Amino acid sequence: MIVSNMAGISMRSSIRSEAKKILGLIKKHDRGQILIHTSPDGDAVASAIGLFRVLRRITGRYYHLFCPKKIPERYRFLPHCQRFSTRPKITDLSIILDTADLSRLPGWKPSGLIINVDHHDSNTNFGAVNIVETRSSSTVEILMELFKYWRIGIDETTARVLYAGIFSETGGFVFRNTNAKTLSHASILADLGASPSDLGQSLMRQTTNRLHLLGLVLTGIEVDNGISIIRVTRRMFKQTKTTVDETEGFVEIPLMIPEVKISILVKELPNGKTKVSLRSKGRIDVNRIAHHFGGGGHRNAAGFIMDDTIPSVLQKIIARLRS
Amino acid sequence: MIVSNMAGISMRSSIRSEAKKILGLIKKHDRGQILIHTSPDGDAVASAIGLFRVLRRITGRYYHLFCPKKIPERYRFLPHCQRFSTRPKITDLSIILDTADLSRLPGWKPSGLIINVDHHDSNTNFGAVNIVETRSSSTVEILMELFKYWRIGIDETTARVLYAGIFSETGGFVFRNTNAKTLSHASILADLGASPSDLGQSLMRQTTNRLHLLGLVLTGIEVDNGISIIRVTRRMFKQTKTTVDETEGFVEIPLMIPEVKISILVKELPNGKTKVSLRSKGRIDVNRIAHHFGGGGHRNAAGFIMDDTIPSVLQKIIARLRS
Incomplete structure (x- = not known):
């Protein structure tokens, strides 16, 4: 538990109000799945892996990971990528990350309880619980705020995954969505063991x-x-x-x-x-x-x-x- | 004065012990020059401009800016670049930034009091006062710590300049020197008004x-x-x-x-x-x-x-x- 290092993570009130509810739902449903949109970007992939690792610690269970398409080669250096399936399971609880609407999940039929965590302003609020925080530069950063509220801490491997997500989504901290909070969150993840140069170079690698x-x-x-x-x-x-x-x-x-x-x-x-x-x-x-x-x-x-x-x-x- | 936003800047004890001495010397010598090495990089240019702006506020005077070579085109979007002269002045006080040894200042003859602020491990400690902090990713970051100690605050324009220096020196936060502190300092500068996307795009611009x-x-x-x-x-x-x-x-x-x-x-x-x-x-x-x-x-x-x-x-x- 490395909760102290998370002191720098600020939490928006919109997220705080749902954080407890979501944790309760997760604890009630220890078999669930995590879903991300087709042709996933780095934020989607990192969000899913990060949440997968945290839920494993909370529930002791391995949540099913679903993505309609194969994880692109350039993210496959991240852990657990081989766990992603292009086939959904039927579960009581589905946590959908970084996905603006359900049409971006071809092959999956909604069933059971849906939790929707996203930062796209086009999000259709399709969940029973929705955290749609459009001011957040990435879905990863919303999850960081949830993890802080849950007092679950972030281990080194998870920190690396989350850093990769922020780096991808901000084009290496140069896209318009990059702000002081983004850099502060990246700094916290570096402090928890994510290496900015290793991850930056992995994500920018060429043939x-x-x-x-x-x-x-x-x-x-x-x-x-x-x-x-x-x-x-x-x-x-x-x-x-x-x-x-x-x-x-x-x-x-x-x-x-x-x-x-x-x-x-x-x-x-x-x-x-x-x-x-x-x-x-x-x-x-x-x-x-x-x-x-x-x-x-x-x-x-x-x-x-x-x-x-x-x-x-x-x-x-x-x-x-x-x- | 925006000192409160600087709370996040941590200060190394090696810097703290010299910070007061340097401020005293500066207040005693209100005419001085700031020097940076030939073929300057972004860290050198930004350090000089940042310090120039802060000294103007402290002393009310315009310190002479010296660089043996013209400022490269790609940094000339930063303010005050036209003030750099390739001719040194003879002054009682010379503050030399980001420069490992005096051979990198062709055309300048040492005279008067020298303050040496740098992060290169090859620095020869040529000053009467030396702050050579090799763990710091950039000279800009050493200056940020000094500014914090001096309680001078950082205005928006200075924040932009300093951000450009850190971004350049770390290759956009991907070189080996990038660490949690680097990202935290960048976050503080973004909070003070530096736009990560504007500055990143300015520094990466192409023809x-x-x-x-x-x-x-x-x-x-x-x-x-x-x-x-x-x-x-x-x-x-x-x-x-x-x-x-x-x-x-x-x-x-x-x-x-x-x-x-x-x-x-x-x-x-x-x-x-x-x-x-x-x-x-x-x-x-x-x-x-x-x-x-x-x-x-x-x-x-x-x-x-x-x-x-x-x-x-x-x-x-x-x-x-x-x-």
Whole structure:
């Protein structure tokens, strides 16, 4: 028990009021499952593993871990990743983390009691108990506040997992969601044994092939009138022995150019379709463009797929942006 | 005065014992200069600006700012950068920051009283008063502890400057020097008004030309037996309209590949010579190699210049590494 080190964790009153109720429900249902959204990000994965470890200590039981998709390779250095199943169990209690709505849990049918813990402002409050704290930069940080209230302490391994979640969700403490509290929580986890350099480097690790692909992509970057375009063709994938999965994060890079307000990444899928990722700065809404083409997302991050070639897709997007 | 927000800054006893003495000396000498080492990094620049602002408040005077070289473009978004002079003044008091030894201050002749504040373990204790705190990740953090002792408070602009220094020196909180205290200090500065996303993005900003150059460089990355090689030729500079200055940070990138233990960057200088930068992980000492070829640095970061072509230089380095 290392509760003393958690003194720095501040707790929002909205969380405090539900914390006791949730602990009571967990103690009543010692067999349950923890669920996270499909195509999980680092915050979702870390939240689930962190809560899994804490519930094991509270109840002595191993909660079932469900995610509709396989855990991405880059998070698999975290412990317990092999425990995630793409098949849900039927249990009396389901704790759903970091998931805005139930459509993001394909394959799972709601049953029993649902606890909903999330930080997305689009969350539909689908639980019997809901902690939706949109001011929190990550779901991990909400859990840290719960753990503090529960006086359960955070062991070194759990601290590492939670740190990885915060680091991922804030893009290494540079996304808009990073605030003083985020850094303070990260500091507490470092104090509990999470190594910032080890975890940062694990999460930013690259392969030679991926750097070759990035090289080809950056060589062709085009910037015009505040809009950047980068392309990934099937030929590039073949030439560098990479797959579509390895383009993660590429679309963010052109945003480091101050004059770029919209970043467009087009990639040729194995089936010949074109996948488009859009990013924007500030108040520019790329979700509307994605929506127009049958896709979706958020204001600053959205995407869609079109059954068309790269040049044709780009032409249509640019025409839409100009209109 | 925002002293209350500084409660979280812990102060090492080694710093506390000198803090009062330094304040006394500063109050006695209201005309002085602040000096930082040649080819300054973000920590040096931020330390000098931060101290400049605080001394202005304490003494009502503008201390002279000296750096033997121009402040690099990427830090010039920070306030007061235009005040740095490459000519020293003769003053009764010189406060030298982040500078391991006086050879790193070409053009300046020691005179009057010297205060030496640094975190490098190679510091030669050249001052009348020396605060050399090697456990501190940055010189900025030592200054934060001094400011706390002086009860001077940190205004929002100063907080931004100091945050930029910590972010630079820790590579965005991922270098080995990042610890719980580093993150806690960054959190305090964010609380005082430094925006982590604005500052992170300012420090990581890119130009289209630089990304084109990076693309060409990454396309040619070679990894063999734990050693990575990247090359920047004069032709690449010409093709992308860039200069040697714009390769800053490139040599760090291959270290993100887990199997790479040594990263070698060779670049062709305008005069036809070849500049070599070496980086290594953990206990591997690249300083010895640099030293062999007439250069220098630290165990994990060193470099040298040779009057020879890229292929010939590489052959010699590889031969040396194998011996």
